Amino acid sequence: xxxxxxxxxxxxxxxxxxxxxxxxxxxxxxxxxxxxxxxxxxxxxxxxxxxxxxxxxxxxxxxxxxxxxxxxxxxxxxxxxxxxxxxxxxxxxxxxxxxxxxxxxxxxxxxxxxxxxxxxxxxxxxxxxxxxxxxxxxxxxxxxxxxxxxxxxxxxxxxxxxxxxxxxxxxxxxxxxxxxxxxxxxxxxxxxxxxxxxxxxxxxxxxxxxxxxxxxxxxxxxxxxxxxxxxxxxxxxxxxxxxxxxxxxxxxxxxxxxxxxxxxxxxxxxxxx
Amino acid sequence: xxxxxxxxxxxxxxxxxxxxxxxxxxxxxxxxxxxxxxxxxxxxxxxxxxxxxxxxxxxxxxxxxxxxxxxxxxxxxxxxxxxxxxxxxxxxxxxxxxxxxxxxxxxxxxxxxxxxxxxxxxxxxxxxxxxxxxxxxxxxxxxxxxxxxxxxxxxxxxxxxxxxxxxxxxxxxxxxxxxxxxxxxxxxxxxxxxxxxxxxxxxxxxxxxxxxxxxxxxxxxxxxxxxxxxxxxxxxxxxxxxxxxxxxxxxxxxxxxxxxxxxxxxxxxxxxx
DNA sequence: TCTTCGGTCCGAGATATGTGAACGGTGACG
DNA sequence: CGTCACCGTTCACATATCTCGGACCGAAGA
Numbered sequence: 001x002x003x004x005x006x007x008x009x010x011x012x013x014x015x016x017x018x019x020x021x022x023x024x025x026x027x028x029x030x031x032x033x034x035x036x037x038x039x040x041x042x043x044x045x046x047x048x049x050x051x052x053x054x055x056x057x058x059x060x061x062x063x064x065x066x067x068x069x070x071x072x073x074x075x076x077x078x079x080x081x082x083x084x085x086x087x088x089x090x091x092x093x094x095x096x097x098x099x100x101x102x103x104x105x106x107x108x109x110x111x112x113x114x115x116x117x118x119x120x121x122x123x124x125x126x127x128x129x130x131x132x133x134x135x136x137x138x139x140x141x142x143x144x145x146x147x148x149x150x151x152x153x154x155x156x157x158x159x160x161x162x163x164x165x166x167x168x169x170x171x172x173x174x175x176x177x178x179x180x181x182x183x184x185x186x187x188x189x190x191x192x193x194x195x196x197x198x199x200x201x202x203x204x205x206x207x208x209x210x211x212x213x214x215x216x217x218x219x220x221x222x223x224x225x226x227x228x229x230x231x232x233x234x235x236x237x238x239x240x241x242x243x244x245x246x247x248x249x250x251x252x253x254x255x256x257x258x259x260x261x262x263x264x265x266x267x268x269x270x271x272x273x
Numbered sequence: 274x275x276x277x278x279x280x281x282x283x284x285x286x287x288x289x290x291x292x293x294x295x296x297x298x299x300x301x302x303x304x305x306x307x308x309x310x311x312x313x314x315x316x317x318x319x320x321x322x323x324x325x326x327x328x329x330x331x332x333x334x335x336x337x338x339x340x341x342x343x344x345x346x347x348x349x350x351x352x353x354x355x356x357x358x359x360x361x362x363x364x365x366x367x368x369x370x371x372x373x374x375x376x377x378x379x380x381x382x383x384x385x386x387x388x389x390x391x392x393x394x395x396x397x398x399x400x401x402x403x404x405x406x407x408x409x410x411x412x413x414x415x416x417x418x419x420x421x422x423x424x425x426x427x428x429x430x431x432x433x434x435x436x437x438x439x440x441x442x443x444x445x446x447x448x449x450x451x452x453x454x455x456x457x458x459x460x461x462x463x464x465x466x467x468x469x470x471x472x473x474x475x476x477x478x479x480x481x482x483x484x485x486x487x488x489x490x491x492x493x494x495x496x497x498x499x500x501x502x503x504x505x506x507x508x509x510x511x512x513x514x515x516x517x518x519x520x521x522x523x524x525x526x527x528x529x530x531x532x533x534x535x536x537x538x539x540x541x542x543x544x545x546x
Numbered sequence: 547t548c549t550t551c552g553g554t555c556c557g558a559g560a561t562a563t564g565t566g567a568a569c570g571g572t573g574a575c576g
Numbered sequence: 577c578g579t580c581a582c583c584g585t586t587c588a589c590a591t592a593t594c595t596c597g598g599a600c601c602g603a604a605g606a
């Protein structure tokens with residue numbers, strides 16, 4: 001019996017579902033990530049950052065530049081707009097975006113608050129589209145540093161999605177990404193989370209009461225296909241002072257659910273099935 | 274004597290300005306490109322597409338998936354939203370976007386027409402931000418298939434940029450990307466282009482009269498830094514019926530130039546220099 | 547002028563990559 | 577119900593390719 005097969009370098013705990021992967025490409029991915037984190041980097045800087053030899057760092061940067069993923073500005077390498085172009089392509093390809101956008105626009109107009117459409121990828125929430133309503137306060141909230149990828153467990157949209165994902169999928173996500181706290185109200189305990197998700201399923205939509213940002217509330221409802229699979233969610237968020245009483249507990253939920261229905265109908269009609 | 278070193282695969286004509294590049298990474302880049310072109314691909318399909326062995330195609334797809342650049346949906350691989358996330362990051366990092374957006378919004382509001390902010394990368398125009406004004410016709414124009422990367426020579430914004438790039442840079446661009454025609458009015462001759470660019474410099478802004486889309490006109494003005502380098506451009510476009518007479522020849526140019534000035538001032542103020 | 551630091555380039559050796567062939571599962575079709 | 581065809585997956589091997597250290601070069605600063 002061949003025990004040798006177990007000698008692998010995988011940082012203990014890694015499930016060994018390992019189709020061989022290309023090391024060079026993974027390094028390149030690390031380079032992109034590093035460049036993104038640091039905004040702009042030079043050759044030596046990157047080498048230190050990733051523990052590569054200068055020559056390796058150099059060759060990687062040059063290759064990524066040649067392929068259009070990085071550009072040099074003032075001698076330093078930066079993320080190229082190619083990512084933006086491809087990203088926009090991916091977004092516009094998504095039916096959720098295409099059919100969701102009009103509803104988001106309308107909801108934002110009506111409520112005057114931040115309105116989002118979110119989907120899930122690799123256990124994170126992707127903020128596919130977001131509109132800042134007229135009444136929305138604080139330009140700096142999400143305007144300078146917009147989070148286009150975020151944890152799912154501390155947003156209304158995220159929880160709305162989690163509530164309708166298979167339980168084992170949620171467990172996987174919790175395990176791999178954890179439940180980091182953003183405020184004192186953030187759910188950080190798996191049991192609490194599952195209870196919350198159950199409540200959401202009973203209610204049909206999710207609340208967020210200061211779990212991401214102190215003083216901010218949100219309501220999010222899942223968008224599902226006929227098979228019951230969740231594709232994403234629609235949510236409205238605003239200051240607690242605005243999200244109160246009937247508006248928070250009746251009007252908005254009703255309005256959001258209606259918008260979701262419209263989106264779901266559009267999705268089904270156009271899903272040539 | 275090892276002559277073998279000269280056997281290189283570079284498709285004859287390739288200038289051999291060869292900082293060695295990573296073949297594997299370039300293949301991965303090709304894979305991404307292929308997936309984007311085809312929307313979604315399977316293993317065998319990709320192998321045929323790029324003349325790879327099935328196993329190689331497989332390994333590349335898996336690697337890109339593991340690194341988050343591709344996702345599997347219904348068994349086929351697609352572009353992941355990671356591109357969108359990184360792309361949004363790049364966009365928001367750009368001062369041109371940050372300081373240009375408010376002006377674009379305002380201009381679109383005032384004119385009711387499509388308003389764009391464009392920058393250049395690798396000889397192409399990148400549509401950093403675009404708003405569809407209230408009066409803008411035809412939802413399908415650029416709504417289903419938004420071009421976020423386009424040639425520079427047949428748009429007002431593009432020509433405004435070209436006019437203020439160094440001449441040899443423009444020649445490079447023309448040489449590598451050509452001057453493909455979009456309509457009968459598209460400038461397809463380098464000499465004509467350079468004459469046009471000269472006219473733009475004298476005028477201070479660029480016109481587009483049906484060179485991209487029949488019946489569509491546009492005005493674009495360059496956004497420059499104190500050193501005189503062009504960073505991008507601002508443009509308004511609409512149907513010829515709207516872009517006429519004084520509006521086309523005086524009011525709009527004046528209005529756009531004013532907006533450009535505002536942007537330039539913001540840029541300079543915040544360029545901690 | 548000398549030093550430092552960053553980017554560029556090279557040869558060599560280790561190893562990660564590309565490949566073809568084989569396997570297993572699934573759906574189509576007779 | 578059995579067979580075929582197709583697709584994704586895996587393996588072991590030969591070799592092309594990556595990584596690395598070290599050397600070079602030009603610019604900036606002391």
